Amino acid sequence: MEPVNVFDYESLAQAHMEPAAWHYYASGSDDEVTLHANRTAFERIRLRPRMLVDVGNCDMRTTILGTPVSMPILIAPTAFHCLAHVEGECATAQAAGRSGTLMVASTSSNRSLEDIARAGSGPFWFQLYIHDRKTSLELIQRATLVGYRALVITVDSPHWGHKERAIRSGFSLPPYLSKANFQDEDIAKENVFVTWETLDWLRSLTSLPIILKGILTAEDAALAVKHGVNGIIVSNHGGRQLDSVSASIEALPEVVEAVDGCCEVYLDGGIRRGTDILKALAMGAQAVLVGRPVLWGLATNGAEGVRHVLEILRTELELAMKLAGRPTLASIDRSLVKMI
Numbered sequence: 001m002e003p004v005n006v007f008d009y010e011s012l013a014q015a016h017m018e019p020a021a022w023h024y025y026a027s028g029s030d031d032e033v034t035l036h037a038n039r040t041a042f043e044r045i046r047l048r049p050r051m052l053v054d055v056g057n058c059d060m061r062t063t064i065l066g067t068p069v070s071m072p073i074l075i076a077p078t079a080f081h082c083l084a085h086v087e088g089e090c091a092t093a094q095a096a097g098r099s100g101t102l103m104v105a106s107t108s109s110n111r112s113l114e115d116i117a118r119a120g121s122g123p124f125w126f127q128l129y130i131h132d133r134k135t136s137l138e139l140i141q142r143a144t145l146v147g148y149r150a151l152v153i154t155v156d157s158p159h160w161g162h163k164e165r166a167i168r169s170g171f172s173l174p175p176y177l178s179k180a181n182f183q184d185e186d187i188a189k190e191n192v193f194v195t196w197e198t199l200d201w202l203r204s205l206t207s208l209p210i211i212l213k214g215i216l217t218a219e220d221a222a223l224a225v226k227h228g229v230n231g232i233i234v235s236n237h238g239g240r241q242l243d244s245v246s247a248s249i250e251a252l253p254e255v256v257e258a259v260d261g262c263c264e265v266y267l268d269g270g271i272r273r274g275t276d277i278l279k280a281l282a283m284g285a286q287a288v289l290v291g292r293p294v295l296w297g298l299a300t301n302g303a304e305g306v307r308h309v310l311e312i313l314r315t316e317l318e319l320a321m322k323l324a325g326r327p328t329l330a331s332i333d334r335s336l337v338k339m340i
């Protein structure tokens, strides 16, 4: 059966994957309150479509920190793509290139950041988990050398959330896979607390744009602007870190308001439909990022599966824009949504 939406890929991926690896991908933390909220929050937002608008030409091309992309749908950084497919992140990179969009490569990839950059036509951003300063610096230098265009600093993970489903399933990274960016297994495991001072240190090291991933409040958004970041990804890590935080779409308005146009704002968490994307754009996101659905496409059919998942989302967004009477990204504004 040909998958017709992203949820079809979820079932197909589960059937293709080892159960423990599946649970690692699917799991949220603790009671998975936030994981579920990431979906249900979209249902409480209703659309206010405009009629009798000429929607003959729909254009969703945009730029992300100046980089042109074919649509406001980007690939979120997720760890361990070789659990889904032998080609791992290299297949994902190919798909991103074919779809004309941007991939954020995770620090915790099974393919090295150099192999990923070689595999796709780009553009790429590098997601950095801060380790010790020497290791972080080396990663930044390597990413810069092979053309990554920005650093995404994930700030919601001073410790790992308790992913109970993954723990119960006995998940651990199979011995034939590794974190390919690291020579030393012990360093790869380390988590270092990132503070605003660490961020200033990073800023002094690199001229690459810096994007903070995992900001959920107006207070932190204002501080991020003060510290000169170029972008913010409103994210709760797909419900995998602190449970009971807001759905990311719920946190978006206060971040957008606090930032007040001083940097770009993106959103990830629970994006499964074109209408979800439309709602996020209406509420001030410049683009969305997609996590698990990319892994589902990858597990089901490698690069082609990822490309198809992205095309499903593109087609759904286009249809939603037309039916809402908002054929351009510029015409999508706050008046398109209301809360129930």
Ligand SMILES: Cc1cc2nc3c(=O)[nH]c(=O)nc-3n(C[C@H](O)[C@H](O)[C@H](O)COP(=O)(O)O)c2cc1C
Pocket (backbone or CB within 6 Å): 024, 025, 026, 038, 076, 077, 078, 079, 106, 107, 108, 127, 154, 213, 235, 236, 237, 238, 239, 240, 268, 269, 270, 271, 289, 290, 291, 292, 293
């Ligand atoms: C299996 C898995 C691994 C992830 N690994 C990372 C990671 O290495 N770095 C990171 O910043 N975020 C990571 N995330 C979080 C994603 O970047 C993103 O915030 C989240 O998946 C978005 O929610 P969605 O899966 O509902 O689209 C991971 C998420 C999942 C599901």
